Amino acid sequence: MEEDMGAAPSSTTSRRHFLDLLLGASILGWLASIAYPVIRYLKPLPQTGPTGPTRLTRDETAKLEQNRFVIVPVSGQRVIVLQTPDQQLFAFSAKCTHEGCTVTYQPGQSVLWCPCHDGRFDMNGRVLSGPPPQPLAKYEARRQPDGGIVISEQRA
Ligand code: FES
Numbered sequence: 001m002e003e004d005m006g007a008a009p010s011s012t013t014s015r016r017h018f019l020d021l022l023l024g025a026s027i028l029g030w031l032a033s034i035a036y037p038v039i040r041y042l043k044p045l046p047q048t049g050p051t052g053p054t055r056l057t058r059d060e061t062a063k064l065e066q067n068r069f070v071i072v073p074v075s076g077q078r079v080i081v082l083q084t085p086d087q088q089l090f091a092f093s094a095k096c097t098h099e100g101c102t103v104t105y106q107p108g109q110s111v112l113w114c115p116c117h118d119g120r121f122d123m124n125g126r127v128l129s130g131p132p133p134q135p136l137a138k139y140e141a142r143r144q145p146d147g148g149i150v151i152s153e154q155r156a
Contacts, residue, residue: 051075053152061149069105074151078102079139080112081151082123091139091151092125098132112136 054074056064060081064070069082071094078094082105092112094102101116111128112121119130126135140152 053150055144056081056149056151064149067105068107071102072151074139075153079151080105081139081141081149082112084110084123089141089143089149090123091141092121093137093139095136096132097127097134097136098130103136 052075054072056070056072060070060072064081064083068084069080071078071080073079079091080094080103082090082092084090085107092103096103096114096116096119098114098117098119101114103112103114103119103121105111106113110123112123112125113119114121114130114132117131119132120128121132121136122128124135125138127133138154140154142150142152144150
């Protein structure tokens with residue numbers, strides 16, 4: 001009889017221990033599922049793509065010719081490159097200074113337009129109307145002797 005009473009608590013203890021471990025693992029998993037997205041959101045994204053001056057690819061140049069603008073990555077930033085009918089090139093950060101939406105070019109009106117809150121910028125990147133608080137950052141766009149187009153950050 002003593003053996004029976006001794007065996008039952010051991011089995012109960014081991015089951016309880018297992019359930020405690022399972023509960024602990026579940027709580028850790030739950031905390032990790034909350035913490036991971038928060039940490040991922042707060043940690044800056046690694047810079048992608050090449051850094052420094054960027055030459056437009058053949059496809060990007062063709063798109064520029066066809067649509068009068070193209071958005072390309074330059075040093076990990078979205079840059080909008082514009083070409084006026086008289087072949088002048090302009091380049092600006094494509095990230096709106098209001099809440100970061102991507103701007104687009106409206107060649108008919110010669111303005112850069114942000115569709116999120118109807119922000120408008122002129123061909124120098126200055127704010128024409130809408131909520132953007134600052135002008136768009138300028139980039140340098142140069143046509144090479146071989147016809148290629150190189151975009152680089154503007155030196156202050
Ligand atoms: S994000 Fe561009 S106007 Fe608001």
